Amino acid sequence: MGDVIQVASPVLNGNEKKYVNECLETTWISSKGKYVDEFENRFAEFCRSRYAISCSNGTVALHLALLAFNIGPGDEVLVPTLTYIATANAVTYCGGKPVFVDSDPETWNIDPNKIENKINSNTKGIIVVHLYGHPVDMDPIMKIAKKYNLFVIEDVAEAHGALYKDRVVGSIGDISTFSFFGNKIITTGEGGMVVTNNEKLNEKIRILRSQGMYTSRRYWFEVIGYNYRMTNIQAAIGLAQLENIQWHLDKRREIADLYYKYLGSLLEYIEFQAEKDWATHSYWMFSIILKNTVKISRDEFMEHLKNDKVETRPVFYPLHTMPTYRETKEKYPVAEKVGHKGINLPTHGLLKEEDIAYISERIKKYCEYESCDGD
Numbered sequence: 001m002g003d004v005i006q007v008a009s010p011v012l013n014g015n016e017k018k019y020v021n022e023c024l025e026t027t028w029i030s031s032k033g034k035y036v037d038e039f040e041n042r043f044a045e046f047c048r049s050r051y052a053i054s055c056s057n058g059t060v061a062l063h064l065a066l067l068a069f070n071i072g073p074g075d076e077v078l079v080p081t082l083t084y085i086a087t088a089n090a091v092t093y094c095g096g097k098p099v100f101v102d103s104d105p106e107t108w109n110i111d112p113n114k115i116e117n118k119i120n121s122n123t124k125g126i127i128v129v130h131l132y133g134h135p136v137d138m139d140p141i142m143k144i145a146k147k148y149n150l151f152v153i154e155d156v157a158e159a160h161g162a163l164y165k166d167r168v169v170g171s172i173g174d175i176s177t178f179s180f181f182g183n184k185i186i187t188t189g190e191g192g193m194v195v196t197n198n199e200k201l202n203e204k205i206r207i208l209r210s211q212g213m214y215t216s217r218r219y220w221f222e223v224i225g226y227n228y229r230m231t232n233i234q235a236a237i238g239l240a241q242l243e244n245i246q247w248h249l250d251k252r253r254e255i256a257d258l259y260y261k262y263l264g265s266l267l268e269y270i271e272f273q274a275e276k277d278w279a280t281h282s283y284w285m286f287s288i289i290l291k292n293t294v295k296i297s298r299d300e301f302m303e304h305l306k307n308d309k310v311e312t313r314p315v316f317y318p319l320h321t322m323p324t325y326r327e328t329k330e331k332y333p334v335a336e337k338v339g340h341k342g343i344n345l346p347t348h349g350l351l352k353e354e355d356i357a358y359i360s361e362r363i364k365k366y367c368e369y370e371s372c373d374g375d
C-alpha cells in the first residue's frame, strides 16, 4: 500500500470550482451574494423545512439555536454524553448547564429511556445528536418534550440526509443545526446551517447571526448579536456539494456495505453501530467496537493500523470524562463502553473496494492477535 488511507476526505467533483471562480470573477466574495441565498433555499428544500440560515460553522449554529430559545444562567439542557464537545460547549457559551444522558447500546445515540429522570424545573430543552449518521429514535423524544414543554434541537452535524422512518433528520425538532466542516458528508470547508419551520425563530436567528442588525433598518441594533455569517464562496462550494448529495450518500452506503461484507466474519471480535429497521443511516463514519475477545487495547489496535497506513479515530470520549465537564457520581456505562472501545474507520467517497478489503484484512489480523507482541 502506498499513501495513507485517510479517515475522511472531501470530494469536490461537481460545480465547486466553477461556482467559486464565478465569485472571484464577479468579486462577490463576502457574506452577500446569490450563492448564500441559493444555498439556503436549496438546503431548506433538502430538509423539507421552511427556513435555512447559513452561518460560519456547526458550533455557532448550535449557539444561535440556543440563543433563539433564550438559554441563560440557571437553565439546563439535556445533551448526550457521547457526542462531539461542541454540542455541550454551545450550552455553556449561553451560561446554561449541559446535563448528560447515557446512550442506547445499539445506536449509541441518546437513550430516550434515560431522559425523564434528568428533567427538573430548570430543564428547558433537549439536544439530540444523530451520531455518526444514525438517526435518533425521535418519536419518544418528541413525546417527552411535549409532556414537559421542552424544546428539541437536532444536532445534524454528522447525519445530512439520514432518514428517521420516512422523515429526513433535521425536519423533526424545533430547530436543527448542521456542520459543513471539511470531513462532513457535504462540506463548505468551514460552515454551518440552522434549519427551522418556525417563522419567528427564523427571524430571530437571522438577526443574531448578523450582529443583531434589524433586516428592515440598517445599523439599527436592539439585541447583542454576533458576526456568524457564511461567505458567498463557502455557499458556492456548498451549493455544488448539495447538487451532488445523493452521490455522496450513495457512495457512503456502498462503503458501509463493503465493510459489512469484509468484516462480517469477525463478529466474535467486533460489534457494529446498529442500523435499526426504522433508520436510514447516512454513514458519516463507519464505526466498530472491539469486544473483550480482542486481546490488545483499542489504542494499540489503532496504532497497528496507523503503522499499516490506515488512519482511524477513536469514538468520542464521553463528555462527562472530559476535564471541563468531569462527573464522577453519575454513571454512563453504555457511553463509557462505546467511548473506550470504539473506532471510526475510513469512510469517504474516494475509497475503493481494494482499500476496504485491505483495511478489513488488517483488522482481522489484529483481532486475532494473542498479545501486543504481535508478529
Ligand SMILES: Cc1ncc(COP(=O)(O)O)c(C=O)c1O
Binding pocket: 057, 058, 059, 060, 083, 084, 086, 087, 129, 155, 157, 158, 178, 179, 180, 181, 191, 192
Ligand atoms: C455532533 C457535532 N456537533 C457539532 C459539531 C461542530 O461543527 P463545526 O466543526 O462545524 O463547528 C460537530 C463537528 O464536527 C459535531 O460532530
